[in-house]
Amino acid sequence: MAPIDGSLPTLRWGVIGTGLISSWFTKDITAPRKSPKAKHIIQAIGSSSLEKGNAFVTEHLPSLTPQPTIYAGYEGVYNDPNVDIIYIGTPHGLHKTQCLAAIAAGKHILCEKAFALNATEAREILSAAAEKGTFIMEAMWTRFHPLVSTLHQVLHKENAIGDIRRTFCDFGLDMNLSSLPSNSRLKDPSMGAGSLLDIGIYALTWGLLTLDPDSHSGDSKEKEKPQITATQTLKDGIDISSSFLLHYPSTGRQGILTCTTEARTPEVFMKIEGTDGYILIEGVAASAPRSFTVYPKIGSDSGSTGGKEEGNKYEFELEGMGFYFEADAVAVSISHGERENPVMSHGETVRVLEILDVIRRQGGARFPQEDEA
Incomplete structure (x- = not known):
């Protein structure tokens, strides 16, 4: 995604899942920082219900402006034309299905660890992303x-x-x-x-x-x-x-x-x-x-x-929890036209x-x- 503000790489995020890890991630990447390397916008949030999605924003992102679009379910997030990248913060067992759905919609992906249940699932996901030409990375934030x-x-x-x-x-x-x-x-x-x-x-x-x-x-x-x-x-x-x-x-x-x-x-x-x-x-x-x-x-x-x-x-x-390090790295990689980031490469995820x-x-x-x- 080219910079919207003309300076920093900018990503518009669609968030899948409204659990604890998603609350940490969204708060951390949108909090003010002294020297950010990228700009992050929470564009859309998908939850099992509108009530849960609205409660998530009210509790964790009350001062966020503009407020994200809330979807009941995930399809709306995948297909939102204003979303550049999907953050998947759901349990491991759902990652394969959700990654494949996001890839089919042409979205870039940052998927929480463990990336999949096993290496076979990971290879299938990565193969689909390569065929579609989308960026995808496992969210092993500690590496960054x-x-x-x-x-x-x-x-x-x-x-x-x-x-x-x-x-x-x-x-x-x-x-x-x-x-x-x-x-x-x-x-x-x-x-x-x-x-x-x-x-x-x-x-x-x-x-x-x-x-x-x-x-x-x-x-x-x-x-x-x-x-x-x-x-x-x-x-x-x-x-x-x-x-x-x-x-x-x-x-x-x-x-x-x-x-x-x-x-x-x-x-x-x-x-x-x-x-x-x-x-x-x-x-x-x-x-x-x-x-x-x-x-x-x-x-x-x-x-x-x-x-x-x-x-x-x-x-x-740190200025926050530290999730912004991986999010910034993703934004820079995508702005350079890369399809993976060497710090958390596809090969390392599979290994x-x-x-x-x-x-x-x-x-x-x-x-x-x-x-x-």
Whole structure:
């Protein structure tokens, strides 16, 4: 979309789904910022009813001007001529159908993670987008956080902790699933319920970003595929916890990655070990990092006595939650005529889902759609 105001790339968004993630996304990309890289307009919102759609705007976007068009259902959003791009913020199990519908209408797409239930679905969606010539990207917002690019520089360019050996990452939330109805997206297997696709995808992403220097950008076709060993704890057919090991045979690097819906992870959610030191990463959750600290190797010649050194801390203050980083990147890519963004490339989306598929095959979690295929 060419800039409407003559300066910044501008996108007119149609939003599918009125849940929590859509409220975060829409508020964040429309809030005032000091140095925005793009302009975002919430043009239309599709919900299961006009009442829900109006309530969403009243609660989350009360001062937005002009107010978006509210549609009962999603077809109106897909076919709205004033919408450039569809943001899909619905449960994983609906993504394939909704992506294909948006593509058929000729719309660009930003689809929440997990992009699809499995790699097969993802390939079908991406093939349809390629045939139609539309931009499409998985909304893995953490990859666009400035902390990630700085960490990549510190780890893989400056070699601040030497040769990377192991990454430990946990993403745990206490979701109290027993209190939720059976049709909750967190309990319904047909919606992709389980800890793995909801939050384990972040632990996996951190493992790939820190152990594989090429995971931050570019295509994934030629990247080394790590060996995977996984286990899951299932309850009523969904995984309430998953643990998986990534092993890179060429380097010996390992990722020890976990997720659970039964306990919340402390603010320090990740540790990266190298031959010359280690890094601790912290934030409100593994999806929303706020700082990382580089420490010398414990017991090294730097004078460590085994206690925690002061370290070199990198902090990142945001103007909002940080969803605008991915939205800006999408706007810039589309303004350049691109059909994918290298930070979250199509190849990387498929690779991540292929690994998640392996984890589920070893752990036992399946979705009804897979048994029907």
